[in-house]
Amino acid sequence: MVPDVSPALLAKYDVPGPRYTSYPAVPDWRGAFDHEAWAGHLGVLGTTDAPLALYVHLPFCASRCLYCGCNATVTTRAEIVDRYLTRLYTELDMLRAAIGERPRVCEMHWGGGTPNFLSDAQVEQLFQRLQDTFGIDARTECSVEADPRLVTREQLRTFRQLGFSRISYGVQDVDEHVQEAIGRIQPATMVRDMVELAREEGFAGLNLDLIYGLPRQTPESFANTIETALSFSPDRVACFGYAHVPWMKAHQKRIDEDTLPRAWDRFALFRDSVRRFTDSGYRWIGIDHFARPEDSLALAADAGRLHRNFMGYTTRSGENLLGIGVSSISEIDGWFAQNAGELGPWQREIDAQRLPITRGHVMSDDDRARGAAVAHLMCNGELPFDLFPGDIEPLVDTYEQFAADGLVIFESDRLAVTPLGRFFLRNLAFPLDAYRGATDGPRRFSRAV
Ligand code: SF4
Known part of the structure; x- marks a missing residue:
């Protein structure tokens, strides 16, 4: 049973905040090391048994979707991709030299942009170079994001x-009026065909990405999108809230703001999605993911083994994450680093034989304690008292206010998030965030609900 939320409660908690794919959130990083220090730190990967995940960013797309919040470059020229890959291989060489060993990779994800914009030959060559650099074998779980408009059987x-x-x-919405407004025409029949093709070719795990809060969405149209997605029986669904940030993403200015759902309507779209997915037997995972009960993400959630990093929710805890390519983010043994976000600066650093990071953060003991508490809350919907960082008394006072609103319940050894509180998980993490308020501006983060 999905609880009701009053407009007054929504208005109270509809404030900007981080998504906590890291703690501290990226805008709060203090960035106190350079590429040489980063290269030195990467040596830890050659000596640790902690699992390693790779994220490979492939930024190219055939056209621009107006809602896009990703790091994407629109091109029609294959040689641009070749030039990017050549530099990516140089980055791999530098990483291998810094690491010293050939670490085994438990998980690898290709994201973008549009990874399936690459030709088959480019895909094969990139995979080979990654294999030459890292230990990638049959035990490595490999996943890829794909644009259904470009998929072919040969590619799969x-x-x-x-x-x-x-x-x-990437599905986002199947309604033709919404698709027109976001500049991404992709009929539901095409998605259905590509889902069937993926299954025929033997993909064991199928994820669909949806977005609520897009222009021209109505309760009826988005309900149809959810029901259409359900008819494809995906293993997992991510249902993200659209982040309208035209001051950061200029192409979003082409979206007519008058056609965006207002706060209450937008929230109602998500609430209805939760109801439809859970009524259909899917587990609600973390903030905005859904998974079939037998899917590894749901099993990890049931067992309290869910983990959150820059790739979203994952099934492995305690792993290091190494990002490769423009704008990618790494989290290695308490250090965060992000590669240059624009192609030009990223290329210049590579050409100068420097690891192309532009900012980073070394976690303090306080960061680690708070980060563990935030991650536990975001993954498990509870906060054991022994994870409370620092002085517990002021935090208890704060959470009593949440309890009064029905978002949490105090138990003997923990704070348990109620079904109502599930909608406000990010808000419940705010009191744990020592950086919140220090440099907050209204435009640093997307809305929390
Ligand atoms: S395909 Fe994805 S990454 Fe490319 S422009 Fe559209 S939303 Fe952005």
């Missing part, structure tokens, strides 16, 4: 032959 076959077992399709 190439990915499967290389060992990719999970695929994630």
Whole structure:
């Protein structure tokens, strides 16, 4: 049973805040090291048994979707991709030199942009270079994001032959009026065909990405999108809230703001999505993911083994994450680093034989304690008292206010998030965030609900 939320309660908690894919959130990083220090730190990967995940960013797309919040470059020229890949291989060489060993990779994800914008030959060559650098074998879980508009059977076959077992399709919304407003025409029948093709080619895990809060969405149109997605029986669904940040993403200015759902309508879209997915037997995972009960993400959630990093929710805790390519983010043994976000600066650093990071953060003991508490809350919907960082008394006072609103319940050894509180998980993490308020501006983060 999905609880009701009053407009007054929504208005109270509809404030900007981080999504906590890291703690501290990226805008709060203090960035106190350079590429040489980063290279030195990467040596830890050659000596640790902690699992390693790779994220490879492939930024190219055939056209621009107006809602896009990703780091994406629109091009029609294959040689631009070749030039990017050549530099990516140089980055791999530098990483290998810094790490010293050939660490085994438990998980690898290709994201973008549009990874399936690459030709089959480019995909095969990139995979080979990654294999030369890292220990990637049959035990590595490989996943790829794909644009259904570009998928071919041959392409899916190439990915499967290389060992990719999970695929994630960007669907967003199947309504033609919404698709027109966001500049992404992709009929539901096309998505259905591509889902069937992926299954025929043997992908074991199928994820669909949806977005609520897009222009021209109505309760009826988005209900139809959810029901259409359900008819494809995906293993997982991510249902993200659209982040309208035209001051950061200029192409979003082409979206007519008058056609965006207002706060209450937008929230109602998500609440209805939760109801439809959970009524259909899906587990609600974390903030905005849904998974079939037998899917590994749901099993990890049931067992309290869910983990959150820059790739979203994952099934492995305690792993290091190494990002490769423009704008990618790494989290290695308490250090965060992000590569240059624009192609030009990223290329210049690579050409100068420097690891192309532009900012980073070294976690303090306080960051680690608070980060563990935030992650536990975001993954498990509870906060054991022994994870409370620092002085517990002021925090208890704060959470009593949440309890009065029905978002949490005090138990003997923990704070338990109520079904109502599930809608406000990010808000419940705010009191744990020592950086919140220090440099907050209204435009640093997207809205929390
Ligand atoms: S395909 Fe994805 S990454 Fe590319 S422009 Fe559209 S939303 Fe952005």
